[in-house]
Amino acid sequence: MASLVGSRVERKEDKKLLTGRGKYTADVNFVNQTFAYFVRSPHARAQIKKVDITKAMKAPGVVSILTGADIANDKIGGLIAGWRIKSEDGSDMKVPAHPPLANEIVNYVGDHVAVVIADSLDEARNAAEFVKVDYKILKAVVDTKGAMDSDQIYKDIPKNLCFDWLLGDRAKVKEAFEKADKIIKIDLINNRVIPNAMEPRAANADYNPSTEEITLYTTSQNPHLARIIISAFNGVAPENKLRVIAPDVGGGFGSKIYPYAEEVVCSWAAKKIERPVKWVADRTESFLSDCHGRDHVTHAELAVKNDGTFLGFKNETIANIGAYASVFGTVTPTYLFGPCATGVYKMPAAYTNVKAVFTNTAPVDAYRGAGRPEATYTIETLVEKAARELGMDPAEIRMKNFPTQFPFQQTLVHSVDSGDYVASLNKAMEVADYKGFEKRKRESANKGKLRGIGLCSYFEACGIAPSPVVMMLGCGIGLWESAEVRFNPTGNVTVFTGSHSHGQGHDTTFAQIAADQLGVPIENIEISHGDTDKGPFGYGTYGSRSLTVGGTAIVKACDKIIAKGKRVAAKMLEASVDDVEFSNGEFVVAKSNKKKTIGEIAFACYLPGTYGEVKSPLPEGEEPGLKETSFFDPANFSFPAGSHICEVEVDPDIGETKVVKYTAIDDFGTIINPLVVEGQVHGGIVQGIGQALYENCHYDETGQLVTASYMDYTMPRADNFPEFDLGFTCTPATSNPLGTKGCGEAGAIASPPAVMNAVMNAIGTEISMPATAEKVWKACNQNKKKNSEAA
Amino acid sequence: MKKVSVEINGKKVTKEIQDHTILSVFIRENLNLTGTHVGCDTSQCGACVVHVDGKSIKSCTALAADVNGSKITTIEGITKNGNMHPMQEAFKKLHGLQCGFCTPGMVMSAIDLLQNNKKPSDTEIREWLEGNICRCTGYQNIIAAVKEAASKM
Ligand code: FES
Ligand code: FES
Numbered sequence: 053m054a055s056l057v058g059s060r061v062e063r064k065e066d067k068k069l070l071t072g073r074g075k076y077t078a079d080v081n082f083v084n085q086t087f088a089y090f091v092r093s094p095h096a097r098a099q100i101k102k103v104d105i106t107k108a109m110k111a112p113g114v115v116s117i118l119t120g121a122d123i124a125n126d127k128i129g130g131l132i133a134g135w136r137i138k139s140e141d142g143s144d145m146k147v148p149a150h151p152p153l154a155n156e157i158v159n160y161v162g163d164h165v166a167v168v169i170a171d172s173l174d175e176a177r178n179a180a181e182f183v184k185v186d187y188k189i190l191k192a193v194v195d196t197k198g199a200m201d202s203d204q205i206y207k208d209i210p211k212n213l214c215f216d217w218l219l220g221d222r223a224k225v226k227e228a229f230e231k232a233d234k235i236i237k238i239d240l241i242n243n244r245v246i247p248n249a250m251e252p253r254a255a256n257a258d259y260n261p262s263t264e265e266i267t268l269y270t271t272s273q274n275p276h277l278a279r280i281i282i283s284a285f286n287g288v289a290p291e292n293k294l295r296v297i298a299p300d301v302g303g304g305f306g307s308k309i310y311p312y313a314e315e316v317v318c319s320w321a322a323k324k325i326e327r328p329v330k331w332v333a334d335r336t337e338s339f340l341s342d343c344h345g346r347d348h349v350t351h352a353e354l355a356v357k358n359d360g361t362f363l364g365f366k367n368e369t370i371a372n373i374g375a376y377a378s379v380f381g382t383v384t385p386t387y388l389f390g391p392c393a394t395g396v397y398k399m400p401a402a403y404t405n406v407k408a409v410f411t412n413t414a415p416v417d418a419y420r421g422a423g424r425p426e427a428t429y430t431i432e433t434l435v436e437k438a439a440r441e442l443g444m445d446p447a448e449i450r451m452k453n454f455p456t457q458f459p460f461q462q463t464l465v466h467s468v469d470s471g472d473y474v475a476s477l478n479k480a481m482e483v484a485d486y487k488g489f490e491k492r493k494r495e496s497a498n499k500g501k502l503r504g505i506g507l508c509s510y511f512e513a514c515g516i517a518p519s520p521v522v523m524m525l526g527c528g529i530g531l532w533e534s535a536e537v538r539f540n541p542t543g544n545v546t547v548f549t550g551s552h553s554h555g556q557g558h559d560t561t562f563a564q565i566a567a568d569q570l571g572v573p574i575e576n577i578e579i580s581h582g583d584t585d586k587g588p589f590g591y592g593t594y595g596s597r598s599l600t601v602g603g604t605a606i607v608k609a610c611d612k613i614i615a616k617g618k619r620v621a622a623k624m625l626e627a628s629v630d631d632v633e634f635s636n637g638e639f640v641v642a643k644s645n646k647k648k649t650i651g652e653i654a655f656a657c658y659l660p661g662t663y664g665e666v667k668s669p670l671p672e673g674e675e676p677g678l679k680e681t682s683f684f685d686p687a688n689f690s691f692p693a694g695s696h697i698c699e700v701e702v703d704p705d706i707g708e709t710k711v712v713k714y715t716a717i718d719d720f721g722t723i724i725n726p727l728v729v730e731g732q733v734h735g736g737i738v739q740g741i742g743q744a745l746y747e748n749c750h751y752d753e754t755g756q757l758v759t760a761s762y763m764d765y766t767m768p769r770a771d772n773f774p775e776f777d778l779g780f781t782c783t784p785a786t787s788n789p790l791g792t793k794g795c796g797e798a799g800a801i802a803s804p805p806a807v808m809n810a811v812m813n814a815i816g817t818e819i820s821m822p823a824t825a826e827k828v829w830k831a832c833n834q835n836k837k838k839n840s841e842a843a
Numbered sequence: 844m845k846k847v848s849v850e851i852n853g854k855k856v857t858k859e860i861q862d863h864t865i866l867s868v869f870i871r872e873n874l875n876l877t878g879t880h881v882g883c884d885t886s887q888c889g890a891c892v893v894h895v896d897g898k899s900i901k902s903c904t905a906l907a908a909d910v911n912g913s914k915i916t917t918i919e920g921i922t923k924n925g926n927m928h929p930m931q932e933a934f935k936k937l938h939g940l941q942c943g944f945c946t947p948g949m950v951m952s953a954i955d956l957l958q959n960n961k962k963p964s965d966t967e968i969r970e971w972l973e974g975n976i977c978r979c980t981g982y983q984n985i986i987a988a989v990k991e992a993a994s995k996m
Contacts, residue, residue, distance in 0.1 A: 066935040069943030070927060070950065072878015072918035079877035174861075250882045250890060250944040250978050302880075302944030303978050335883040555942030555979045727938045734981030735941065762887035762976070770982040771969040799981070 056564040056574060057790075060727040064574075065559040074300040077254040080269045082328035085256070086115050088318055089176035090331070091166040091183045092340065093158035096192035096412040096755020097205065100156055100185060103166060108182035113175030116325050117183065118317070119166040120155030128152060128320055129286045131313060133377035136526035137215045137386050140405070145215035147377040148206040148410070152286065152313035152320075158187070159205065159375035160412050161757055162340030164313045169321055169329055192412040192755035196372035197349045199409035205375075212410045214373060214382065219390035219464055220403025228364030228401040232355035236438040242426045243821045244347035244372070244749040245742070246765060247419050249554075251302020252333035253342060255315045257322035265293045268319050271308050272298040272582075273552050274592025277529070278311040279584050281379075286316045289323065298582040301554035305739070306418035307342045308554070309594045310379035314341075339760040344749055345419020347372040348385065348426050352393075354434050360442055360449045364401040365463075367393045367430060371408045374415035381417045382408065387525055388423030388513075388595075391465035395431035396473050396511045396693060397453040399463045412755045418594060420739055421797040424512040425804060429821075432508045432805035436812070446507050446809070447481060450695075454509075458783070466513055468691045470783040476717045477509055480695040483777050484715035492699070502702040502832075503712075504814025508806035511693035514596035514794035517686040517787075532685035533597070534588040535605035537566065537613050539678035541658035543651030544576040547609075550590010551602035552581050556796065557728040558598060564724055565603055565790070569610035571637020571650055588681055596794020599724065600690045604788045608682035616678065617653045623671040624648055624656060654678045690785045690793040694718035696737075698806040702814045704836075707829025709745055709811055711772075717779045718798050722791035729795050730778055736799020737776055742768035743800075744807040748822050766822075845908045851876070852920025860907055867891045869907035870917060878918040878947045882976070889975030892948035893917045899955035901974075918947035921954070930954050930992040939988035941979035949975045953989045962993055 068074050105117045131150040138144060153164050166183055170176035193202040193212060200211040229235060249271075256269040266289050272278045275296040283291040301308065318329040333341070348369050355364040371385035380388075390404035439446040454473040461467050481487075489505050496503035516522055519530035534550040547566050553559060559579045567574040580586055590602070614634050621639035622629040625646045632639050640647040648656075656668030657678040670676060699713035716733055723729050746766035750758045759765040784791025804821060811823045817831045845864075848857040851874055858873050870879045870893065881903055882890035891903040894916040921928040930950050933939065940946040949972065956963060956971040963971065968989045969982070977985065 062935055063938065065943075066940060067927070069940055069946055070918075070931040070934055071922055072876065072947055074878070074943050076877075076880070076944065078881070079871075248978055249942070250888065250976065251880070251942065252882065300943065303942040305978070335885065335888075557941070731938045731941055731980055731984055734983045735979045736981070738981035739978070761885045762883050763885050767887075767976050767978075769976060770972040770986065771966075773969075773982060775965070775983060775986075776981070 056567050057724050061560055061564055061574065061725055063557050063560040064563060065557065076251055076300045076302055077256060077269045077271050078332045080256050080299065082256065082258045085328035085330050086169045086171060086325065087173040087176045088321065088329050088331040089168045089173065089180045090164050090314065091168065091180050091185065093161060093163040093165055095158060095187055095189050096161050096194065097190040098158050098187035099190065100154060100158060100165065101188055102186040104184040105166065107184065108168060108179045111175065111179035111182055113171040114168065114179045115171065115327065116169045116321065117166060118153065118321055120151055120153040123151055123153045124155055126320065127287060128316065131376065132281060132285050132379060133382050134379040134528045135383035136528070137217055137382045138526065139215045140218035145382060146209045147214060148209060150376040152316040160414050161755055162414060163375065167317050167321060169325065194411055194413060194751050194753055194755050196347055196370055196409065196411065199372065199411050200407065205410050205412065209410065214377060214408040214410060217386050217406045218403060221401065222403055224401040225364045225366050225403050229355045232363050233358040234356050234441065236354045236356060236434060236441055238352050238434045238437055240350045240430060240433065241820045242346045242348040242350065242429055243743065245345045245419065245747045246339055246749045247305045247307035247342055247345060248767060249303030249305055249307060252335060252338045253308065253312065253314065254332040255318045256328060256330040257318040258328040259322040259326055261326050265295060266319050266323055267295045267297065268315060269297050269299060270315050271301050272296065273301065273304040273308045273554055273594055274310065275552065275582055275584050276550060276589050277592055278315060281311050282316055282319055288316060288319045295585045298552055304554050305420045306345065306422055306594055309418060309592065335762065336760050339765065340757055341414060343378050343415045343417035344374065345416065346426060347416050350430050352430050352434050354438055356438055356442065358442065360444050360452050362397055362399050362453045365394050365399050367404040369404065369406045371406055372411050372413065372416060373408045374411060374413045376415045378415040378417040380422065381415055383527065384418050384422045389427050392424045392427035392512060393431060394463045395428065395435070396509045398455050402463045413751050420736065420800040422595065424797065425740065425801045428508065428510045428801050429805045432510065433808060436507070436809045447477060447486065450477060450507065450509050466689065466691065468511065469688060469786040471511065471691060471693050471719060472781060472783050473509060473693060476693065476719055476781045477695040479779055479781055480697050480715050480717040483717065483779055484697040484713065486697065496701050502704055502814040504700050504702065504810040504812065506698045506806045506809025506813055507695065508802045508809065509695045510802045511691055512797060512801055513689040513691055514797065515600040515686060515690045516595055516597065517601065517689055519685050529591065531591055532683050533602040533605045534590045534681065534683050535602065535609045536588055536679065536681045537606065537609040539613065539654035541655055543654050545570065545572055546578045546580055547606055548580045548587025549602045549606065550587060551598035552593045554593070556593065556598060557725065561599065561724045561728055562603060562606055565606055566610060569607060570613065596796040599792050600785065600788050600794055601684060601686055603790055603792065604686065605682045605684035607789055608684055609680045612680035612682065613678060617650060619671050619674060620653050620656055621648045624668060686787050688787040690721065690787060692718060692720050692793040692795060692798050694798060694802065696802040696806040698810040700807065700810040700814055702811065702828055704832040707825035707832060709823055709828055711741060711807065712774055714774065714776045716776060716799065716802065717781060718795070719781045719783055720795040721782060721785040721793040723780065724792065732795050733778055733799045734776060736797060737803045738768050738773060740800040740803025741807055744804040744821050745823050847907050847911050849910060850914045852916055862908060864907045865903060866905040866907045866910060867902040870902060876917050876919050880944055880947060882944065889948040889952060890945050892951040892975065894951060894955065899952050918950060929995045933988040933992035933995065937984050937988040937991055939980060939985040945975060945977040949977060949985060953992065956989065957993055957996055
């Protein structure tokens with residue numbers, strides 16, 4: 053049987069999605085269901101003096117209205133921060149209480165105040181108009197940079213400071229800087245963006261009074277995490293009485309990793325009113341209340357020698373984490389950011405200091421890349437600036453500082469097992485025709501356009517591991533993954549994974565892996581995920597972890613199946629176990645033609661005895677059945693890396709920037725399905741270009757979200773892009789048996805600096821993201837003015 | 844309340860609905876065809892595109908009452924005898940979808956493009972699909988799929 057790993061297998065999940073048979077949470081309906089509509093704060097910061105529901109309760113169709121007081125009465129716990137960060141001085145981070153329905157204060161526009169539950173959505177929405185909330189409006193804190201010097205939002209949190217974290221060695225960095233020929237400095241804003249999965253968040257909770265069980269359908273990347281949080285922290289129901297199902301999910305990009313207030317409230321309310329409660333966000337609610345991404349203000353410095361050798365790096369960042377500390381809100385700007393801040397380079401000394409601040413804005417959490425795009429943007433724009441100031445070619449300065457020996461002990465944390473940074477940059481330069489740029493630039497100039505080229509070499513750390521280490525660093529969960537491989541008696545197979553697919557194509561790629569391992573045709577393998585009642589506990593999908601961690605768990609479970617199969621085959625074929633070999637789905641006794649297929653073995657395992665034609669006694673002490681589980685905790689992260697090169701053309705008369713050429717060369721180790729991997733890269737690049745050129749989450753100074761619809765928030769669209777050129781270099785990972793590395797986030801990590809370096813190269817001025825037409829036009833105009841004054 | 848009669852995916856139906864029922868709600872809730880998705884509230888994303896009398900429209904922007912007497916085709920209605928439409932086949936072959944949420948609208952828009960322009964260029968495809976947002980695919984494989992479908996249809 054030909055190996056499926058490495059081939060462009062068309063996706064198994066596509067037919068249902070293409071024919072309108074996908075089942076997303078909003079498509080799920082229960083008999084007798086009610087509809088929830090949330091009353092949200094219109095103010096960024098206010099005290100709740102009174103919530104009056106009398107009039108609303110009398111509106112037609114209303115079943116129940118619940119408020120923060122009810123949440124408190126029922127002792128429903130608050131939403132949690134999943135990662136405890138310690139400050140440089142050893143003190144614990146400070147976080148405010150985060151009740152699912154606000155009781156005393158509201159802290160951002162969109163914060164949840166009450167829920168109106170009615171027989172129809174129209175009635176719920178209508179009644180919500182009559183919920184009267186008396187607010188005392190307080191001055192909002194909005195600005196990231198100014199947050200520490202603004203009004204104090206929470207009584208016990210001085211300077212609005214969650215933590216002041218350090219990674220690295222300040223003294224060593226000081227020494228390195230003293231030896232430098234030149235110090236390159238940069239001030240950056242990593243603009244806040246809104247994830248905007250196309251499927252708005254939704255929940256539908258059904259309570260069964262006879263079993264006292266809640267079934268919650270939700271738009272989650274991580275149903276088991278939702279269950280444990282809603283059970284253990286919010287206290288809505290014990291874990292064994294709570295079933296969480298994340299059916300088809302329309303994209304996540306980090307924003308659907310953890311449960312939000314709405315899931316908690318719908319589950320709790322369903323139990324209270326003993327009727328199903330359905331809630332579906334409209335797009336404006338998504339803008340207001342999905343966790344946002346990025347939002348850093350950074351000052352960074354690079355100490356260099358005149359020949360371009362890097363000596364040291366410092367990074368002082370203020371990270372806006374919004375009004376509350378979300379589940380991964382505190383780890384994103386620390387352990388997911390700091391270690392990658394020195395990029396793909398040998399850097400003798402470095403530190404990263406992050407001050408995380410609270411503001412009256414939506415919470416900020418992981419968004420595609422989570423911390424690593426921010427890190428890469430910092431180092432890669434700084435390196436480019438160093439090249440400019442030293443008069444070196446940007447490729448040359450990178451090459452000079454790449455490590456060439458692997459494993460490579462990176463400055464701050466990671467031991468990078470494999471990579472070849474030189475190879476990917478070389479290949480990128482070749483594919484991008486780097487040498488031909490000057491000619492293309494002249495051609496653009498002839499058309500009155502400014503052409504620029506920008507590079508980005510990146511590495512990232514994904515598939516966070518191992519659990520004992522991350523827990524020591526403050527993580528409140530493990531980060532292993534589970535798999536159960538279940539043979540049915542007739543020989544077909546169901547594979548349960550604790551990860552979750554919401555576009556990544558697990559139904560196909562995981563089936564490719566299992567098919568190769570077990571020698572079973574891919575059509576006979578079903579991948580099951582997203583239901584806490586079906587498979588074993590798992591940790592969901594984010595941080596490019598599913599394949600390296602979850603895929604490996606599948607391999608390990610298959611190994612156990614094969615080991616048992618050998619014992620059973622040996623008994624049936626009257627051979628010694630050591631003589632039984634397994635390949636292509638067959639157990640063969642060495643140097644003989646005696647064999648059994650894996651299907652025959654599965655059948656035997658379920659019929660352990662002799663009955664007519666069936667002769668399949670199991671070995672003594674062997675349990676019947678053929679089903680194995682594995683929990684895999686990797687020894688290390690995986691470290692994808694690569695080089696991307698972007699070319700832009702700027703029209704100085706109107707400020708419009710067009711990406712005209714984009715090359716991405718990535719090293720994802722072993723690739724299971726190139727079709728799927730290319731898709732991941734395309735999507736990531738577009739999200740990154742979106743951040744660099746178009747997308748911006750803007751709050752005004754009172755904390756109103758100005759960009760709360762697609763009329764105001766610029767999403768990247770089909771006509772914004774050229775066709776991208778993709779290529780791969782491969783150095784297999786050594787930390788997992790497949791040799792794979794994560795690929796989901798790379799595009800979003802590499803593209804913002806590549807694009808911005810190209811824009812700055814084109815216009816010759818530093819400019820912040822997003823490089824909108826207005827900003828670019830102003831910069832071009834200023835340059836024109838300067839040039840004419842100089843002349 | 845209003846009585847609305849339409850032919851939906853070849854079947855005639857009549858439903859009693861509220862006057863203000865939006866077409867996307869009518870399709871999803873009154874007709875139980877949940878393949879048509881709703882991704883926004885400002886008529887910007889295109890997840891809800893269906894064909895009314897053969898032409899693509901954003902169903903979140905029309906009143907059900909206004910399409911009384913029309914022929915409506917949704918994503919569920921373009922397969923023939925269990926076989927996918929060439930556009931659906933092309934999306935599958937070239938990985939033009941990931942999470943699948945934008946996909947029904949994308950496919951319905953793309954089919955209408957080919958009704959208007961049998962051999963569209965890359966630029967024409969990109970411009971036509973400008974009203975359909977996809978957050979997953981980066982559009983590249985969608986464009987390739989539309990071209991592939993054009994060559995087959
Ligand atoms: S739902 Fe119709 S355009 Fe977005
Ligand atoms: S495939 Fe997910 S939005 Fe297009």
